[in-house]
Amino acid sequence: MLAGPAFVVMLAVTAYPILQATYDSLFAYRLTDPESRRFVGLNNYAVILTDPVWWNAFGVTVLITVVTVLVELVLGFALALVMMKALRTIRPVLRTAILIPYAIITVVSAFAWFFAFDITSGFVNPTFGLEGTDWFASFPTAVSVIMMSEIWKTTPFISLLILSGLAQVPEDLQEAAKVDGATWWQRMWKVTIPNMKAAIMVALLFRTLDAFRIFDNVFIMTGGAAGTETLSFGAYRQTISRLEIGLGSAYSVLLFLSVVAIALGFIKIFKVDLSQARGEK
Amino acid sequence: MDSQNYSTREKVLWWVVGLLIVAYALVPVAWIVSLSLKRGADLSSQTFLPPDPTTENYELILSGSASDLFLPALRNSIGISLIATLIAVVLAMFAAYAIARLDFPGKKVILTTALAVAIFPVISIVTPLFNVWRTIGLYDTWPGLIIPYMSLTLPISIWTLSAFFREIPWEMEQAAQVDGATSWQAFRKVIVPLAAPGVFTTAIIAFFIAWNDFVYGISLTSTEASRPVPAALALFTGASQFEEPTGAISAAAVIVTIPVVVLVLIFQRRIVAGLTNGAVKG
Numbered sequence: 001m002l003a004g005p006a007f008v009v010m011l012a013v014t015a016y017p018i019l020q021a022t023y024d025s026l027f028a029y030r031l032t033d034p035e036s037r038r039f040v041g042l043n044n045y046a047v048i049l050t051d052p053v054w055w056n057a058f059g060v061t062v063l064i065t066v067v068t069v070l071v072e073l074v075l076g077f078a079l080a081l082v083m084m085k086a087l088r089t090i091r092p093v094l095r096t097a098i099l100i101p102y103a104i105i106t107v108v109s110a111f112a113w114f115f116a117f118d119i120t121s122g123f124v125n126p127t128f129g130l131e132g133t134d135w136f137a138s139f140p141t142a143v144s145v146i147m148m149s150e151i152w153k154t155t156p157f158i159s160l161l162i163l164s165g166l167a168q169v170p171e172d173l174q175e176a177a178k179v180d181g182a183t184w185w186q187r188m189w190k191v192t193i194p195n196m197k198a199a200i201m202v203a204l205l206f207r208t209l210d211a212f213r214i215f216d217n218v219f220i221m222t223g224g225a226a227g228t229e230t231l232s233f234g235a236y237r238q239t240i241s242r243l244e245i246g247l248g249s250a251y252s253v254l255l256f257l258s259v260v261a262i263a264l265g266f267i268k269i270f271k272v273d274l275s276q277a278r279g280e281k
Numbered sequence: 282m283d284s285q286n287y288s289t290r291e292k293v294l295w296w297v298v299g300l301l302i303v304a305y306a307l308v309p310v311a312w313i314v315s316l317s318l319k320r321g322a323d324l325s326s327q328t329f330l331p332p333d334p335t336t337e338n339y340e341l342i343l344s345g346s347a348s349d350l351f352l353p354a355l356r357n358s359i360g361i362s363l364i365a366t367l368i369a370v371v372l373a374m375f376a377a378y379a380i381a382r383l384d385f386p387g388k389k390v391i392l393t394t395a396l397a398v399a400i401f402p403v404i405s406i407v408t409p410l411f412n413v414w415r416t417i418g419l420y421d422t423w424p425g426l427i428i429p430y431m432s433l434t435l436p437i438s439i440w441t442l443s444a445f446f447r448e449i450p451w452e453m454e455q456a457a458q459v460d461g462a463t464s465w466q467a468f469r470k471v472i473v474p475l476a477a478p479g480v481f482t483t484a485i486i487a488f489f490i491a492w493n494d495f496v497y498g499i500s501l502t503s504t505e506a507s508r509p510v511p512a513a514l515a516l517f518t519g520a521s522q523f524e525e526p527t528g529a530i531s532a533a534a535v536i537v538t539i540p541v542v543v544l545v546l547i548f549q550r551r552i553v554a555g556l557t558n559g560a561v562k563g
Contacts, residue, residue: 002383003391006376006439010398013406013432020409031412082298087287090299096546097306099553103545104310105493107511108534112309115316121527123312123329152309157556164557209400216495220515232404232496239408240500252405259402 018256024249031243044250054234054254060143061230065211068150072207073200075151076158083159084166102156110220113149139227146217146228154210158203165199166192205266209259231255310538317531324527338532347517347529353505354513358537361423361509362491365430370484373438374476380439381446391439399436406432407500414501421503429497434487441486444558445479482555485544492541510537 025044029037048054083094101109116122117135125131135141169192177187193200215232222228224237235255239248287295316324317338318331326332342351380388410429411420419425449472457467498512505513514533517526545552 002379003376003385003387006372006435007387007391007394009372009431010394010435013429013435014398014401017406017409018401020413021405024409024412031415079302082302086299087292087295090295094299094302095553096549097303099545099549100306100310100542103489103542104538105495105511105541107495107514108313108538109309111514111530111534112313115527115531116309116312118527120325121316121327123327126327127329149309152305160553160557164553206400213402213404215404216511219495219499232402235404235408236496236500239411245408245412248408252402252408255402256405259400263400 018253021249021252021256024245025253027246029244029246031245037246040246044246045254047247048250048254053229054251056227057229057231057234058258060228061212061214061232064143064147064150064214064230065208068147068154068211069204069207071147071151072155072158073204076155076203077162079155079159080163080166083163098156098159101153102160104153106153106216107220109149109153110217113145113152113217114221117145136222137226142222142226142228146214146221149217149221150211150214154207158207161199161203161206162196165196165203168199169195201266201270205263208262208266212259212262213255231258313531313534313538316527317535319528321528338528339536341529342533342536347526350505350513350517351510351529351533354508354510355537357423357505357507358492358509358511361426361430361507362488364423365427365434365491366484366488368427369431369434369438369487370442370480373435373442373483374480376439377442377446380443381449382451392443395436395439398432399440401432403432403496404500407496411500420501421507423507425501426497426507426509429501430491430494433490433494437490438483438487441483441555441558442479445483445555446476449475478551479555482548482551485548485552486555489541489544492537 026039026041027037028040028043079094079098083091083098086094104112114136117124119125119132119134124135125133133141135145173191173195174187177191182190213232214230215236218224218228218230218233219236224230224233229237231251232255235248235251238244238251242248312329315329315331318334318336319326320331320333320335320337323332341347376391379385380391406429414420414425419428451472453471453475454464454467457471458464462470493511494509495511495515498509499515502508502512508516510533514530514537517530517533
């Protein structure tokens with residue numbers, strides 16, 4: 001009974017919209033022309049899935065997700081190890097510094113990176129002798145800056161999760177392996193990582209799903225130009241800018257299904273039992 | 282692992298590594314602060330530091346011509362985020378209390394639902410709401426943002442709070458009752474003080490997530506009646522079409538960043554514990 005209200009609210013704010021979107025996605029429906037709203041079945045889906053724009057956005061989203069999550073995992077692990085091992089005097093400073101990117105709102109971080117690489121006002125070009133490089137004019141450079149800002153902003157999250165996972169690795173196992181003459185790498189692969197698999201998986205799963213929804217940085221930096229449109233941005237453009245409710249809804253449903261597929265894939269492939277990860281039976 | 286007998290060389294190495302990390306974390310922040318202090322004419326100087334620091338950008342957005350864009354947005358952000366936080370934390374408190382304290386069959390369902398909601402793509406919620414909100418008149422209103430913000434603040438509140446609540450020794454409540462306290466007294470005198478830090482931390486995390494929202498803000502609002510700061514920033518244009526709004530955007534960005542960074546720094550230990558426990562232990 002006590003948990004009821006929270007449960008109902010959660011369903012109301014998510015299940016209801018996705019059902020509404022599913023329903024809307026079956027209509028040809030443009031907000032500027034409500035009179036001609038008509039049922040078209042799965043036609044919107046056919047339109048989207050045969051459109052190279054969708055597949056391009058899909059590819060960009062997957063690229064951003066894979067690259068940022070992998071880099072963040074390595075970088076986050078390294079940062080966690082440093083925070084764990086660093087001199088006691090600088091440890092609190094590091095922890096504080098690392099929390100700052102996490103505390104910055106995404107839009108502000110996107111602006112900071114955008115202005116830094118900007119061709120007229122940015123400091124990056126003169127600093128690295130790249131005068132005249134317009135980073136946001138072509139896909140490889142534009143998507144790189146977007147990914148850098150994403151990595152900068154969210155590595156702390158992954159790093160903190162890994163740090164708390166590291167803290168749970170039993171100390172005596174480490175010592176035992178040390179006594180047995182295992183090298184640092186061997187201890188890392190055979191003792192540390194297997195013992196914190198749950199923490200790594202949770203961090204990976206959350207970050208993957210989060211990265212897959214990337215929107216803010218793209219909106220601020222390129223507005224989807226130079227081929228950097230992601231799935232979330234595509235859905236936004238269809239619905240909010242073009243007022244194509246039917247097509248936009250189909251976009252949203254497809255994005256939702258992709259996220260569900262990723263989550264299920266994670267749980268199947270890596271056998272992450274989240275309730276087990278939380279120390280429950 | 283905690284043997285801190287490093288040689289001088291190792292110490293130097295750690296300091297270098299430490300400094301590199303601090304620089305990595307701070308350069309983008311320092312850059313936006315620097316931009317916010319540059320004069321309009323210096324904005325294209327491309328130097329990292331402002332050659333001639335000025336507060337004119339802050340004056341512009343706080344009392345000057347851009348203030349009627351920025352100040353209402355700031356008010357909206359504060360109001361909407363606070364209300365969304367309050368509702369989420371109160372609802373999550375009941376749920377987390379039930380999860381930690383009582384044995385009931387729906388426990389797992391609630392935690393799984395919270396998880397599912399947390400991974401939900403926000404844009405999939407926006408699309409249908411955009412149309413429905415227009416029809417029923419919630420488009421571009423405070424409730425029109427507070428309600429969808431629940432999808433952001435409620436799941437994380439339930440997870441972090443139930444992690445905190447699980448650590449509370451509930452037997453103490455019974456012990457107090459044995460000593461003659463009524464159940465309400467026992468709850469108020471024993472449990473509330475123990476739970477307060479967790480509730481507070483959860484509120485900060487939830488507020489911070491609501492403050493960070495961009496997708497809802499940009500999609501479900503159209504005027505200063507409800508548009509929050511992140512969305513307003515994205516739509517900032519210069520005073521005239523020939524003026525780059527870079528300085529004003531930077532100043533506004535610094536202003537919305539300061540309160541959150543200060544909060545995070547003051548309560549960093551608790552926030553880290555809340556985030557990691559919520560995610561790893563639940």
